[in-house]
Amino acid sequence: MDASRLRLCRSLLFLPASNPRAIEKARGLDADMIVLDLEDAVKPEDKAEARRLAEAAVRDGFGGRPVAVRINAVGSPFFGDDVVAVRRMQPDHVVLAKAETPKQVADAAWLTAKRILAMVETARGVIDAAAIAQATGGLVAGTNDLAADLHIPANEGRRGLSYALQRIVLAARAAGVPAFDGVYNKLDDEEGLAEQCREGRAFGFDGKSLIHPGQIATANRIFSPAPGEVEEALRLIAAATGGAERFEGRMIEAMHVEQARALVAKARL
Structure with a gap:
């Protein structure tokens, strides 16, 4: 899956690869990508079984939707076994937890022989995000671990993460790769999830990481172009004649036409 197609993914549903019921249920869900997790969602004693189940799940597929496998970080005692297991699979991507240097990403890509999505989850990862983005197929914000690494109190929301x-978005855009926002932890707070999705889209993220099926519809709706946006974009494209000109009370130029065409293309796809 190339960057242009990956950028269309609005919802990345992370689920424990050790949970066969969750895997089976995911086959009927509307998430744009399924991420089988071998890292934090899996207990150490369940890692081996999670690898086995992930291999079977990737082989059986998810109805044609892209699937990724998140492996443990470089330096983790589980990294080597994850690499061996993933080499036998054919996921669309491998998600590397706690990526901190471009060398880690390049090494993971070489060892797994797969395309890598790098999770930026530490202060060092943020500082080196531009270099990491150049070595990867996309960036994923790991907001929980990042907040902990930055010593941000749990009840402070995302102010300290702005x-x-x-x-992370700047690094991804400079490298020409997609960027995905982190998870929202409150499972029964649809309004809070919607607010965070709107904030993530305003930051420039292409989609959002999710941890529960109930979050999919909200993320898909907010990270999709709204009907009003599409209608305005179509009017703008039709009205543009080239150069700087007035359109519905504002000035537009070629850049705005390109943005409008991209939005319409995303809506159609």
Whole structure:
């Protein structure tokens, strides 16, 4: 899956690869990508079984939707076994947890022989995000671990993460790869999830990481172009004649036409 197709993914549903019921249920869900997790969602004693189940799940597929496998970080005692297991699979991507250097990403890509999505989850990862983005197929903000690494209190929301999140998006855009926002932890707070999705889209993220099926519809809706946006984009394209000109009370130029065409293309796909 190339960057242009990956950028269309609005919802990345992470689920424990050790949970066969969750895997089976995911086959009927509307998430744009399924991420089988071998890392934090799996207990150490369940890692081997999670690898076995992930291999079977990737082989059986998810109705043609892209699937990724998140492996443990470089240096983890589980990394080597994850690499061996993933080499036998054919996922669309491998998600590398706690990526901190471009060398880690390059090494993971070489060892797994797969395309890598790098999770930026530490202060060092944020500082080196631009270099990491150049070595990967996309960036995923690991907001829980990042907040902990930055010593942000759990009840402070995302105020302290704003600079880091914007830096992740900047790095991805400079490298021409997609960027995905981190998870929302409150499972029964649809309004809070919607607010965070809107914030993530405003930051420039292409989609959002999710941890529960109930979050999929909200993420898909907010990270999709709204009907009003599409209608305005179509009017703008039809009205543009080239150069700077007035359109519905504002000035537009070629850049705005390109944005409008991209939005319409995303809506159609």
